[in-house]
Amino acid sequence: MKENVLKVENVTMQFGGVVAVDNLNLEVGKGEIVALIGPNGAGKTTAFNVITGVYQPTNGAVWFQGEKIVENHPQGKMKQQYKGEHAGDYAQVLAPTPDKVTRLGMARTFQNIRLWKSQTVFDNVLIAKHCRAASNVFSAAFRLNRKEEAAQRENVLELLETVGLADVKDEPATSLPYGKQRRLEIARALA
Ligand SMILES: Nc1ncnc2c1ncn2[C@@H]1O[C@H](COP(=O)(O)OP(=O)(O)OP(=O)(O)O)[C@@H](O)[C@H]1O
Ligand SMILES: [Mg+2]
Incomplete structure (x- = not known):
């Protein structure tokens, strides 16, 4: 079996009625360089925000180095609104904050550059x-x-x-x- 560093599993991210990411599945193996491409508004940034703990997905899970680090299922209002696939497949809530994800060893850059401006x-x-x-x-x-x-x-x-x-x-x-x-x-x- 291929050794995955990152695995995005059935991830859906809904903002109210807007489905920003719809059942995304993605695997990145050790040593691989993978690009996520798509037109404006396709949901790329939202996908990265789910992977790095900025957003909790509506449904699905994220695995990092063989460990499940993110999991969520439709809750609250979303319970009725959610019409996506894999409803009922996810039961627990795993929601690490971005700093915890960084500590695990996954770091990111930002679409809009975010540097400490006055620092060297x-x-x-x-x-x-x-x-x-x-x-x-x-x-x-x-x-x-x-x-x-x-x-x-x-x-x-x-x-x-x-x-x-x-x-x-x-x-x-x-x-x-x-x-x-x-x-x-x-x-x-x-x-
Ligand atoms: N916090 C939010 N609240 C509501 N809707 C959002 C939120 N973030 C993103 N969206 C919506 O989700 C969809 C996907 O946006 P996203 O920014 O992920 O796209 P993108 O692929 O990164 O686009 P671009 O190429 O322009 O950077 C868009 O319709 C956007 O308006
Ligand atoms: Mg973007």
């Missing part, structure tokens, strides 16, 4: 390292986290080199042209 290119990526850090207020205050921070800074530099932004690391993020801001978001997601 370097700091935008360094901030993303926070969710992997073991330090706390105490260890940071007494600089016991020095080693960890040095390793993080090293890794941030590597990531900036990977996306070709090492030469502008000290510039404010918003001084970069659009294409480079996109690359910065990718570096942050990788971090």
